[in-house]
Structures are given as C-alpha cells and as structure tokens.
Amino acid sequence: MKPFVTPLEIAQTSEDRALQVREESMEAAKRYASKSRSENTWRGYRSAWECFDTWCQDAHLTALPATPQTVAMFIAAEADKGRANATLAHRLAAIRVVHLGAGHASPHNTLAVLEVLQGIRRARRDRPRFRRQPAEPAIDTQLQAMIDTLGTDSIRDLRDRALLLYGFATALRGSELVRLQVADIEAREKGDVVTIGFSKGDQAGEGQTVAALAVPGSPFCPVTALRVWLQAAGITDGPLFRRISTRGAVGDAALNDKTVVRLIKRTARAAGFNEKRYSGHSLRRGFLTSAAMNRADVLKMVAQSRHANINTILAYVDNQQLFDNHAGQQLLQPTVVSEEGGASAQADGECGTGPTTV
Numbered sequence: 001m002k003p004f005v006t007p008l009e010i011a012q013t014s015e016d017r018a019l020q021v022r023e024e025s026m027e028a029a030k031r032y033a034s035k036s037r038s039e040n041t042w043r044g045y046r047s048a049w050e051c052f053d054t055w056c057q058d059a060h061l062t063a064l065p066a067t068p069q070t071v072a073m074f075i076a077a078e079a080d081k082g083r084a085n086a087t088l089a090h091r092l093a094a095i096r097v098v099h100l101g102a103g104h105a106s107p108h109n110t111l112a113v114l115e116v117l118q119g120i121r122r123a124r125r126d127r128p129r130f131r132r133q134p135a136e137p138a139i140d141t142q143l144q145a146m147i148d149t150l151g152t153d154s155i156r157d158l159r160d161r162a163l164l165l166y167g168f169a170t171a172l173r174g175s176e177l178v179r180l181q182v183a184d185i186e187a188r189e190k191g192d193v194v195t196i197g198f199s200k201g202d203q204a205g206e207g208q209t210v211a212a213l214a215v216p217g218s219p220f221c222p223v224t225a226l227r228v229w230l231q232a233a234g235i236t237d238g239p240l241f242r243r244i245s246t247r248g249a250v251g252d253a254a255l256n257d258k259t260v261v262r263l264i265k266r267t268a269r270a271a272g273f274n275e276k277r278y279s280g281h282s283l284r285r286g287f288l289t290s291a292a293m294n295r296a297d298v299l300k301m302v303a304q305s306r307h308a309n310i311n312t313i314l315a316y317v318d319n320q321q322l323f324d325n326h327a328g329q330q331l332l333q334p335t336v337v338s339e340e341g342g343a344s345a346q347a348d349g350e351c352g353t354g355p356t357t358v
Helices: 007-034 039-058 068-080 085-101 111-124 140-147 155-170 174-179 222-233 257-270 282-293 298-305 310-320
Strands: 185-188 191-196 208-213 242-244 250-254 335-337 343-345
Touching: 039 068, 039 085, 068 085, 068 111, 085 111, 140 155, 140 257, 140 282, 155 174, 155 208, 155 222, 155 242, 155 257, 155 282, 174 257, 191 222, 208 222, 208 298, 257 282, 282 298, 282 310, 298 310
Parallel strands: none
Antiparallel strands: 185 191, 191 208, 242 250, 335 343
16 A cells, blocks of 8 residues: 655655756756866966955955946056956956856956046056067978987877978967877878867867878878877777877876977987977967968968968068068169260169269
C-alpha cells in the first residue's frame, strides 16, 4: 500500500526541485559568463578593480556601487600618477563590468567622468609621446639567417626549424601557433590549409583558415620542415609542436608561447641580430613586412593575417612603399642653363650636387 502524501509535502517537493533547477542553471550561467572573455582579460579586470577598490578604501569612499564623482576623482588621481590613456580606459572597463555584474548601473560613462577624461586628453595632447618600440620584424632574409643557426640532425632542431618557418609562413600569433593540432592541418597540392580554432579576432571560435605555401626545392620550405619534424617525432595526432625533454624524448604536451619567444630571441642572437628587439610577434610582423616589400596584394595580406582593420595592413604597405611614385618625384631638380640660354631639368642629378651651372 502506498504511503499517504499530503498536499504540503507535494508542494515542498516541487519547491525543492525548483530550487535545484535554479541553482544548476545559475552555475551554468556563471560558467558560460566566465567564458565571455579570455582568462587574461579577466585577470586584467581583477587587477584594475583591485586598484579602484584600494583607492576607495584609502579615500573612505564606496566602491560598489560607486558614484560618478568617485569614479571621476579616481581617474583624475590615476592620471596624475602618469597612467596612460589606454590604462585609464581599461580601469573604466573593469569598473563597468563589476557594476553591471553586481546589478548596478555603471558610472563609467556619466558626464562627470567623461568631462574629466576629456580634460585629461586635452592636457596631454602636447606632451611628447613615448611609444613602446614594436617588435623587430623577422623578414624572410633574416629568418633564413636565423634558421641557418640551427642544425638538421637533432629532434629539437627539427622542431625548432619547423616552428620558425611555419610560424612565419602562416603569420600566426605565438599563442595560435602553439595551439595547432595535427587535425588542423590539411595537405593540399600547393601547401597546407591551416584551421585556427579561435584567436584574438575570433573569440567565438567560429574558425578561420589560412594557407601555408610550399616552396619546392627550398631548404626553407615550411611545409617540408613540418613534415620532417612530424615524421621524426612520430606524431600522428594531438599537438603539433611539443615539449622535448633534456634527453630528447618528445612529450605529449604542447609548447607554450614563451618557448616561441625564447627560440626567436636565441636564434636572432646567434644570427648576429639584437635579440632585445625581437619578440614572439616578430614572425608575424616579418611575414607582413616581407609581403609588403614584395608588393603583395593587400587583400591577400589581410586574408593571411586576419586583421579586423585593413588600416593595420596598410601601415605595413605604406611604410615599405613611402618613396614609390612619390608626389615630389620630379620636383626640386637642378636646372642646367645652356649657352643658347635655354634651361632644362637635370633629371639624373644627385641630391645636393651644388648650385645651378651656367
């Protein structure tokens, strides 16, 4: 005989189940929300919020929720410490995220804050700008010199050759390069089609593809270098570029992007270049700079680099072609006055050769 269940017990069971559903759904929501930005972004937001929270404590002001006046004073104080405009914007982004996440209206874009920001920018516009020196591009000739510092016998050298050449040929970021899997590479007649699962410009992970062009007969062919490495290491699936023990054993774990940076700097130094000017971005910059020097099609460059803004690519092109078909190409040429009194331009004269001759 089934035990008697009262309506109250039925209601309590239903409420317990509803509570469980809400808790599970809330955990799922938090889990997906944490994936909305990269871990590095969240780490940066946490650091920025801690700066704001500490300042508020020192000033005996409330950080959450903060008033527009509090945020305006904080931004002004940070500006007086010499924080860059980009840093101030990042601080405000963190304040916005925390406030919205806690269910409060964000004070980051209120009139009080925007007026202070505008004043900071105007006060700084005449100051000298000290910009961080961009990474030195490892153009193709420099890359070849770097590759020549590596051997061809050890398993580590084979990996490093493939890593540098493939990184250059694909114009991938260092983090993208070390995340590549064997399944991401599709061999074609003219090279490889490489699929990037997610990247800085594809946070949703919809997938992007680029081509690694083969260079038949060249000792610097990236496709051949990759095949040689994979065959020597016995890799048929999983991470493409892997850690190697001090005894030369190939592991299962993928490299991290810091290993790429160290490799670039080490081979740059061995090739006689200033290693301090090279970074993990040097391969990507090197490909684009080399392509611009070679007058590659701009749209093809954009397709390879996957930049969201074409102006970034145009900067590479313009920098390499500043003097091509220059608007002043035929100007300021010295003239030669003949004995008959006629004047003509000396088109092939050298700059600074002296006054006009008679």
